Amino acid sequence: MSDTPFVLPGVTPHLTIADGKAADAIAFYTTAFGATEQSRHLEEGGARIMHAHLTVNDGGLMLNDHFPEMCGGAPAEKPAAVTLHLEVDDADRWWDRAVAAGAAIRFPIDNQFWGARYGQLTDPFGHVWSIGGPIRD
Known part of the structure; x- marks a missing residue:
C-alpha cells in the first residue's frame, strides 16, 4: 500500500x-x-x-x-441496477480467473453479435461484473 x-x-x-x-x-x-x-x-x-x-x-x-449507524439501517439485500464492466485484452483469461476465484456465471461468455467477447458474473458479495474484449476465433 x-x-x-x-x-x-x-x-x-x-x-x-x-x-x-x-x-x-x-x-x-x-x-x-x-x-x-x-x-x-x-x-x-x-x-x-x-x-x-x-x-x-x-x-x-x-x-x-x-x-448501519451512519446510513440508516441494513444495506439492500442485493446490489441492483449496476454492472461494473471490465474491458480487457483477453476476456477468457480474466473470466477464467474470476470463476476460479468464486464468481458465479450470470451470462456465459461468448462471441456476441455486436462484435465483442462478453459475459457477466456475480461476485460473492452480490455485485455484477461484465467482462468484454476482442472476439475470439
Whole structure:
C-alpha cells in the first residue's frame, strides 16, 4: 500500500459490502480481477473498513463495510441496477480467473453479435461484473 495520494479521473464506483466482509471483498477482487490495494482505512478499533481504494485494470474502485449507524439501517439485500464492466485484452483469461476465484456465471461468455467477447458474473458479495474484449476465433 502506498502513502501517495492516487488521483482518479472520471467516475469511480464505490461499493458498500454487507456483513463486515469488505476485507474478504478486497481479497476476492485481488485474486479474481488482479486488483491492487492502494489504501485501507479502518474504523477506530480496527473491526471494519471505513474506506479502501483499489486499482482494477487501471481504474479506481472504492469500497467500505456497511455502517448501519451512519446510513440508516441494513444495506439492500442485493446490489441492483449496476454492472461494473471490465474491458480487457483477453476476456477468457480474466473470466477464467474470476470463476476460479468464486464468481458465479450470470451470462456465459461468448462471441456476441455486436462484435465483442462478453459475459457477466456475480461476485460473492452480490455485485455484477461484465467482462468484454476482442472476439475470439
